[in-house]
Amino acid sequence: MFAFLSSQPVQTALIVGSCAALVSALIGVFTVLRGNAFAGHALADVSSAGGAASFLWGISPLLGFLGMAWIAAFGMEFLGVRKARERDLATGIVLGAGLGLSALFLYLDVTTTSTTGAAVSVMFGSLFAISQGLIWPAILAVLAVFLLVGLFYRPLILTAVDPDLATLRGVSPRWMGLLQLLVLGLAVAVCALAIGAVLATALLIGPAGAAIRLSRRPAQAIFWAMMIALTAVWSGIWMAYESYYWFSGNAWPVSFFVVVLIFLFYLLAMFGSSWQHKYRRRGITSLRRLQEP
Amino acid sequence: MTNQSPILAVADLSVDLGGRSILRDVSFDLYPGQLCALIGENGAGKTTLLRTLLGLITQRAGTVLIGAAPAREHRELVGYVPQKINFDPDLPLRTRDLVRLGLDGQRLGLPFFNGRTRHVVDQALQAVGAEDFADQRVGELSGGQQQRAVIAHALVRKPRLLILDEPLANLDFGSANALVDLLGRLIVQQQMTVLVTAHDMNPLIPVMDRLVYLVDGRAATGTVAEVVQAEVLSKLYGYPVSVLHHGGRILVLPDAPENADVANMNRCAGHGV
Ligand SMILES: Nc1ncnc2c1ncn2[C@@H]1O[C@H](COP(=O)(O)OP(=O)(O)O)[C@@H](O)[C@H]1O
């Protein structure tokens, strides 16, 4: 355990991984609440083009992921989008274009630079290989997201519940939509850095989806999503580190373990909530009354 | 009553949507303490009219004054209960949270616990009889309970005018009666003014002071006795209709085929009806 914690790459992985877990849990809850899961997934995938470009031009991968996620977000907003169907369409079109760019940049990475493994680390992440210089930018991105969401917490929830009710309270659904895309882009960038652009969706949607089934309040959902995401990321990092010994010198990637753990948590939450429903339908409300005097 | 100024004054309101004229020259006034029913078939323009009053749709012509000021400036005087909000069963939001959003959902910062806020929310929950499911998720409630939750959301700021869109549409007979009672109580106990739409006027007749009868975007206004007459409604529909009274209920029917608009009948036949 000491060897584990004192290793430099492990420390960096734990910090960046925790950043990704916290930010994705927070934004994930809002994304799932608004039924925006597909847009979140698309942004994450498209951000891979930015990650690939960052290898090519030698800029920070965090900036690469972020830049591309924002371009895609505003592309979707611009092409978009009143009805849900149109929104899916615009999202799909931006997704296709973004992945095309990603293919080009990854090809150029391989042919024009000496980078090996760019494709794997952009798409699927390599948490143990993250440079220490990215720790502070990642923390700053997370702080920015927490600040913005904390500030606009109630308007964001009200808009997610019903845009008309929000308008009547003087909240502009359009501005809230833009804000949501902005923070979604930041969250996606940190997640893509940690576990890869393709797998970022898992961290964004999985813990939030599981937590929402178990919670009765938005704050409660955010709390449980954070707990699930942190547990998955920390255990994933530990398992990947240990797997070096399990598979005689062939360590498996962190991302794999993280994603599998999230999937397990989601299954558990599903069974948990359907059990909860059954319990309620049997009409044992009097029991609950006793518990909550 | 006439020496008071109207809380809602609608004058010559015309609204277009998607290049089509949806409302034409609608005018009516609503005075404090009244319950006004906005009656019309599906597609008559009821929802469009409400959304225009709330400033969610901009009119082509005409004016809407709420409390003697342009509608957008006086939104805090109005509570709105939309026809149907689709709450996801998994939405992690209790009835109590939804109601609180009606009070301070526009505020910045986190919603910390606050005794006064809690008291005000409890009052709104009580006013609609929602105490029993205050701590349940909104998405798990029955249609009637969800409606009460949204009404509490609209009531919690103590608006002077409460606007409800087809609140009776998805309710069984008992719940519908309970809701009509509730509206009557709000008017008496909280000095509220209520504007409510419905496609069937009958459940509301015992409590309504006035009605606006909407046919294809045009309106006739007055008391039930003034508006629900064969002569007035025939003019509004553009073809002869009869008004039948039966056991305290009112039925508006197009006249028998030989008197009805022949072209209209042919059109129906042409569609293989
Ligand atoms: N956004 C829109 N664009 C074009 N037409 C619309 C729009 N919304 C409603 N309409 C049309 O306006 C008419 C009135 O609709 P609505 O106000 O919803 O009627 P009601 O609520 O009385 O059933 C309908 O014919 C409907 O098709």
Ligand SMILES: [Mg+2]
């Ligand atoms: Mg309607």
